[in-house]
Amino acid sequence: EPEVTQTPSHQVTQMGQEVILRCVPISNHLYFYWYRQILGQKVEFLVSFYNNEISEKSEIFDDQFSVERPDGSNFTLKIRSTKLEDSAMYFCASGPPGASAYEQYFGPGTRLTVT
Amino acid sequence: AQTVTQSQPEMSVQEAETVTLSCTYDTSENNYYLFWYKQPPSRQMILVIRQEAYKQQNATENRFSVNFQKAAKSFSLKISDSQLGDTAMYFCAFMDGGSQGNLIFGKGTKLSVKP
DSSP states (O other), rough: OOOOOOSSSEEETTTTOEEEEEEEOTOOOOOEEEEETTTTTTTEEEEEEEEEEEEOOTTTTHHHHEOOOOOSEEEEEEESOOOOOEEEEHHHEEEOOTSSSGOOOOOEEEEEOOO | OOEEEESEEEEETTTTTEEEOOOEOOSSSSEEEEEEEEEEEEEOOOEEEEEEOOOSSSSSEEEEEEEETTTTTEEEEEEEEEEESOOEEEEEEETTTTTTSSEEOOOOEEEEEEE
């Protein structure tokens, strides 16, 4: 069964550095999402992406963040100048065509540790 | 703002028995979706069941069923014939019908199924 994959599984970076988290959505999916989960807290929506543009973003998704679909298979989340409070689990999700936003398939997550 | 509350941080159940996980939500919208996601120790979130608010009939997926009480804004998950593989975190989530993918999650309930 097709799955969403994410790399790396764990990323350690120093405060102020840029990181790129990578996701490979399920191949025929057209809707893409990023969420994060700070340890011990709720899973929080960051952004949704469709047709090469952001559909919706949360207050968390400020100028420090950007998303991109650089080719036909990858979907990336870039965090510029990371801060300690960016340490979290980041989940990518994708959704099939015609399913609207209520059918989201999640990846296993990337644990980001900012030191 | 919409909120989702799961009042049971942890629960346990004996194998083969039935357990009910609670979820309440707050919204002024009439068109929305409700979800239960399962997150096993592998950390990949899996959709268990989905309910459209306009449907009066409670959703059912094999051993999983919901009790959707729209007026009370309650959305509980019943797991029948619990299996060891049901051990996981369970997240209740809400999505506004007009949203482009913004799932709002509760804090989760950690379910342990004991042999």
